[in-house]
Each structure stands twice: as C-alpha cells, then as structure tokens.
Amino acid sequence: MPRGPQPAGFPEVGATNLSVVLRYMRAHMPCSRSDIAVATGLNKSTVSSLVADLIERRLLREIGFTEHRIGRPPTMLVLDGSPYAAIGLEVNDNLTAVAVDLAGEQILSWRRSFRGLESTPSQAATAIAALGRRAVNRLVKQGRHVLGLTIGVPGLVDPTGAVRLAANLGWRDIDLRDRLTRALGAPDYPVIVDNDANLAVIAESRYGEFAGTQNLVYLTGEVGIGAGIISGGRLIRGANGFPGEVGHLQVDPDGPVCGCGRSGCLESVASISALVAKALPDSANDGAVTDLAPEVAEVARRARAQDPTALKALTETGRALGHGVSILANLLDPEVVVLGGYFVPLARWLLPAAEAELHSRSVSAADARRIVASTLGHGAAATGAAATVLDHVDAGNLPNA
Numbered sequence: 001m002p003r004g005p006q007p008a009g010f011p012e013v014g015a016t017n018l019s020v021v022l023r024y025m026r027a028h029m030p031c032s033r034s035d036i037a038v039a040t041g042l043n044k045s046t047v048s049s050l051v052a053d054l055i056e057r058r059l060l061r062e063i064g065f066t067e068h069r070i071g072r073p074p075t076m077l078v079l080d081g082s083p084y085a086a087i088g089l090e091v092n093d094n095l096t097a098v099a100v101d102l103a104g105e106q107i108l109s110w111r112r113s114f115r116g117l118e119s120t121p122s123q124a125a126t127a128i129a130a131l132g133r134r135a136v137n138r139l140v141k142q143g144r145h146v147l148g149l150t151i152g153v154p155g156l157v158d159p160t161g162a163v164r165l166a167a168n169l170g171w172r173d174i175d176l177r178d179r180l181t182r183a184l185g186a187p188d189y190p191v192i193v194d195n196d197a198n199l200a201v202i203a204e205s206r207y208g209e210f211a212g213t214q215n216l217v218y219l220t221g222e223v224g225i226g227a228g229i230i231s232g233g234r235l236i237r238g239a240n241g242f243p244g245e246v247g248h249l250q251v252d253p254d255g256p257v258c259g260c261g262r263s264g265c266l267e268s269v270a271s272i273s274a275l276v277a278k279a280l281p282d283s284a285n286d287g288a289v290t291d292l293a294p295e296v297a298e299v300a301r302r303a304r305a306q307d308p309t310a311l312k313a314l315t316e317t318g319r320a321l322g323h324g325v326s327i328l329a330n331l332l333d334p335e336v337v338v339l340g341g342y343f344v345p346l347a348r349w350l351l352p353a354a355e356a357e358l359h360s361r362s363v364s365a366a367d368a369r370r371i372v373a374s375t376l377g378h379g380a381a382a383t384g385a386a387a388t389v390l391d392h393v394d395a396g397n398l399p400n401a
C-alpha cells in the first residue's frame with residue numbers, strides 16, 4: 001500500500017498532485033523519482049512530468065546520485081531553498097521577524113523594540129508594516145521571491161485577518177490585514193494575520209523538543225497568556241477562530257481586574273506583567289512597562305539571590321499556571337503542555353509549583369502529563385508564521401515559474 005500523501009481524483013489533478021509530491025519531498029527528502037512513485041502510488045511517468053514542472057518552477061532541484069545502490073544510481077531530488085522566502089512576523093512587547101527559504105532553512109531573524117504597548121493601533125500597524133517591508137526588501141535584494149507574509153498577534157483574530165480584541169495592546173476591531181496589505185503596496189503574495197498562540201503551537205509541534213506530538217498545548221508567556229492547541233494532530237480553530245482564550249479563564253473570583261474587564265482571569269494573576277508587579281514591588285512607581293525583557297531578567301536575578309518576595313511571586317504564579325493548565329488538561333488530555341516566551345527563563349522556579357498544582361487538580365489518576373519549557377525561545381510564533389506560508393505552497397498554491 002502507498003504510505004505517503006495520496007494522489008488526487010480527477011478534478012484539479014494537476015495542482016493537487018504537485019502538492020502530493022511537494023508534501024512527500026518535505027517529509028522525506030532527499031529522494032528519487034521512483035521513491036516518490038512507490039510512496040504515493042502515482043505512476044512513474046506522471047511523477048517524472050510533475051517533477052519536471054516543479055524543477056521548472058524552481059521548487060525542486062537535482063543533487064546528483066546516492067551511493068551504495070546496485071545498478072545505475074538514481075538522481076536524487078531536494079526542495080530548492082534558494083529562490084524563495086517565507087516571512088513570519090510576531091507582535092508582542094517586541095516585534096520579531098523570521099524568514100525561511102522553501103526548504104525550511106532560517107535565512108533571517110530580527111527582534112526589534114516596539115512601542116506597541118503605548119501607541120495607537122494605527123501607529124502600531126505602521127511600525128509592523130515597516131518591519132515587514134524591510135524584511136521583504138532585504139530578501140528581494142538577495143534575489144528571492146517572497147511566497148507570503150504571516151503575522152501573529154496576541155488576541156482574537158477573525159478569519160478575515162481583523163483583530164477583534166487584543167486586550168494587552170489596547171486594540172479592538174482593527175482591520176490589521178487590510179492595513180498591512182495597503183502599507184505593503186498590495187503585494188502579489190498572501191498576507192495573513194493569525195493568533196500568536198496558534199502559530200507558536202505549530203512551530204512547537206514541528207521544530208520543538210516534542211515535535212510530532214499529536215496532543216500538545218502551548219501557553220504563550222508574552223504580554224498575555226494564550227493557548228495554542230493541537231488535538232489529534234490538528235490545530236483547533238473553533239467556530240469563530242477564537243479558541244485557546246485560556247488567559248481569560250477565571251481562576252480567582254476575588255482576583256484583580258483583567259484587561260478584558262472581568263476579574264480574576266488567569267492572565268490577571270499569572271501573566272508576566274502580573275508576576276513582574278508582584279516580584280518587583282519597588283519598581284511599581286517606575287511607570288508603565290513597555291519592554292518586559294529587562295524586568296524578567298531582574299526577577300530571575302533576584303530569584304537566584306534567594307530574594308523571598310521574588311520567590312513567593314514565582315511560586316504563586318506557578319501555582320496559578322498549574323490551575324489554568326489543569327482546566328485545559330481535564331478538557332483536552334494533552335500529552336505535554338509547553339510554556340513559551342518569558343515563562344522560559346523563569347521555568348526552573350515556575351514549573352515545580354505548576355506541576356504540583358496540576359497533579360492535585362487532575363482527574364486522571366495515571367497522570368503522565370508534563371509541563372515543560374519551550375526550547376524555541378521568543379521567535380516561536382514568528383517561526384510558526386513562516387511555516388504556515390510554506391504549508392500554503394505545499395497545499396498546491398504554487399508561485400509562477
């Protein structure tokens with residue numbers, strides 16, 4: 001039986017079969033034409049003409065021969081990275097840009113300060129578009145064709161790319177995709193806006209320590225707390241594209257008021273901003289925090305020095321995170337819950353309390369679930385954003401030859 005992606009029926013045979021070959025190549029390259037034929041069930045002459053088409057479009061290239069095979073060695077094929085670029089941007093307290101080539105190799109990684117937490121949505125959109133334009137220009141100067149640009153935002157993003165609510169950025173009903181498309185000069189590549197946690201869990205499920213895990217939850221530790229959920233190997237999108245609003249689960253009815261207007265949300269007790277406020281009470285009068293990185297570094301420094309206030313704040317935050325994770329765990333039964341962003345440098349203090357709380361609140365007796373820190377760092381959502389651009393190509397939306 002063929003074990004790879006399966007060939008198409010009669011309609012749209014051409015594009016769909018090109019997609020079958022591309023997806024097979026992404027998982028198994030380098031491989032030969034006959035490897036593709038055997039795995040997909042397409043006949044050899046069909047594979048040869050599909051491969052010729054993909055080579056002409058500069059999506060595949062030949063790399064000579066394999067050794068140690070009997071008879072005339074077959075020519076091997078790989079995805080051709082060099083002519084193309086896929087761009088991912090991430091909006092949080094900083095802006096992150098990542099680009100990968102068609103083969104998935106990272107070719108650009110930028111992190112820029114961003115005044116998004118204190119600027120109007122319009123100013124923020126201008127700053128995001130400016131970074132996107134700089135990345136596009138850099139890649140075009142390298143002779144690359146841009147395949148697409150996807151932007152991750154910490155908030156509710158509807159399927160048209162409008163941000164319905166990003167409480168921590170102070171955005172409500174901002175048509176971000178439209179604004180960016182105009183600012184980029186109505187480009188010929190797709191511009192997509194998605195939720196940052198959705199994109200981060202995609203990156204985690206492909207490139208993280210638990211890549212390939214079929215049931216995985218990722219919690220963002222950026223300006224808010226969002227959950228990206230992969231269940232049964234698929235990203236959960238919900239009815240309106242708004243799942244994973246774990247940050248607004250109420251974990252303490254008497255807790256502080258949240259950015260969403262309700263009280264005691266997970267985000268109001270366990271977000272990085274809430275942690276920083278509790279761990280560094282002496283900095284309360286320093287004004288609004290616009291870049292969390294130095295604050296998080298200071299919390300870690302004090303925790304290493306055994307500062308009791310910092311340690312207490314970390315334990316309380318870990319416990320609240322464990323409470324939030326227990327709700328997700330009882331609902332979704334994930335194999336692993338990954339903490340990302342600023343939770344990562346604080347994980348050694350957060351995880352013990354979080355795991356203890358999770359286990360005390362879990363219904364499942366044989367609880368092998370784990371909470372771990374991401375190995376992908378701050379670029380996770382941007383990396384996932386770039387990966388979704390490649391998915392779009394692999395699905396058969398090919399650039400012109």
Ligand SMILES: [Zn+2]
Pocket residue numbers: 247248258259260261262265267
């Ligand atoms: Zn809330």
